[in-house]
Amino acid sequence: MKVNLDINNRIYETYIDADEALLGVLRKLGYKSVKKGCDTGACGVCSVLIDGKPTLSCQFLAARAEGHKITTVEGLGKDADEIVDAIVSEGADQCGYCGPSLVLTTYAMKKELKNPTIEKIKHYLAGNLCRCSGFEGQLRGIKRYMGVK
Amino acid sequence: MRFEKFVKPRKIETALKILKDDPGSVILGGTTFLRLSDKKYSTAIDLADLDLDYIIENEDNIEIGAYTSLRTIEKDPIINKHFGDLLPKAVEHIIGVQFRNNAKIGGAVFGRLGFSEIITALLVLDCKLQFEENGTIPFAEFISNWNIKRDILKKIVIKKNQGKCLYRMLRTSDADFPILSVAVSNFDEIKISVGTRPSIAKLSQEAARMINSDNSKIIEASNLIVKEFTFGDDMRASGKYREKIAPVLVSRALQEVLS
Known part of the structure; x- marks a missing residue:
């Protein structure tokens, strides 16, 4: 079926299978920052923003994405740089596989949490799994980015 | 989950007609659980345009x-x-x-x-x-x-009832399914439900009857839960473990709603 997808403010007219997940379509269109991890909705590495809300692209049907604004980390521009700098300055980035989804979720969290605390940050990021860093370095960087002492 | 056709009706009557006319069709929720199965459907019906988000x-x-x-x-x-x-x-x-x-x-x-x-x-x-x-x-x-x-x-x-209600559960890690879940309310009467046993949640009859007849019998009513419900095994916990946990969660919840 033919769909028009708004990805990072650019409209793509593309053909998809009716039951295809958004994850595969985004990667086919060149958005390789969107990673395939568990493919069961548990790890969070496929996260993108749908109308500004973090969403698992492995579970979100591409057919449903028409009419919504899809944002990948490529679409964040300087906002992404700021979050990446905060994480990297704590020596937190290792293999980098979970990085794009963590950056996207942190970006959405900053907009959503009015009075962030370390507990609220941990809770918000519970769906972002990292297999190699142990989370502590990332959390230090994200805490600083969120203005939490 | 696999399907050949995706439809997005604009009227609920249309969605129901597709569902009734085509036995191979399925209604889509968030497709979080449905997508894990390998079942094949003819038509997937999306409810996104029916103004049911409120x-x-x-x-x-x-x-x-x-x-x-x-x-x-x-x-x-x-x-x-x-x-x-x-x-x-x-x-x-x-x-x-x-x-x-x-x-x-x-x-x-x-x-x-x-x-x-x-x-x-x-x-x-x-x-x-x-x-x-x-x-x-x-x-x-x-x-x-x-x-x-x-x-x-x-x-x-x-x-919109007046009164207390609360939910308590035990899980071994954040973001995993719970080993056991309990909810208690105290509106006109006390209600107790126990879920993720790992089977579907159910309302208590006997324990609820006891606590409603005498609010001081928290421990006795909580212990009745073990006799009233069946608790099964899964990869997260054994039925025996759940039997030990259930009265603890229920008694704590009852104490809170009755305080």
Whole structure:
């Protein structure tokens, strides 16, 4: 079926299978920052923003994405740089596989949490799994980015 | 989950007609659980254009549209105002924010899933479901009636009762399914539900009867839970372990609602 997808403010007219997940379509269109991890909705590495809300692209049907604004980390521009700098300055980035989804979720969290605390940050990021860093370095960087002492 | 055709009706009558005419069709919720199966359907029916994404308050009830996400319910001020932390607590540990932004309350309810935490919580509220074809059905009746399979859930209607209610669970890690979940309410009478046993949540009859007849019998009523419910084994815990945990969670919850 033919769909028009708004990805990072650019409209793509593309053909998809009716039951295809958004994850595969985004990667086919060149958005390789969107990673395939568990493919069961548990790890969070496929996260993108749908109308500004973090969403698992492995579970979100591409057919449903028409009419919504899809944002990948490529679409964040300087906002992404700021979050990446905060994480990297704590020596937190290792293999980098979970990085794009963590950056996207942190970006959405900053907009959503009015009075962030370390507990609220941990809770918000519970769906972002990292297999190699142990989370502590990332959390230090994200805490600083969120203005939490 | 596989399907050949994706449709997005603009009227609920059209959605129901497709569902009834085509036995191979399926209604899509958030496709969080449905997508894990390898089952093949002919047509997937998306309810996104039916205006079922809302939480509204009227004089007597709170109404939650079937297409409302679990994340919306978690954060909604109307829900928090009337039922304390009952519903937010029942959804806030489900995987992560990304998952809950997509998972829909209608899918969680209609699926009648054994691991559902929201079912445990809704059971202790005065709650009804409104379907397109079957009309209004009490929540507890729907949960135990598997004959309703080909209908469209439109909304969940919860009566604004005065009193305390709460949700408690035990899980070994954040974002995993719980080992056991318990909800208790104290409106006109005390209601106790126990879920993720790992089978679907159910309301207590005997323990509830005992605590309603004598509010001081918290320990005795909690211990009755073990006799009243069956507890099974899964990869998270054994039935024997759940039998030990259930009275503890129930007694703590009863103490809180009666304090």
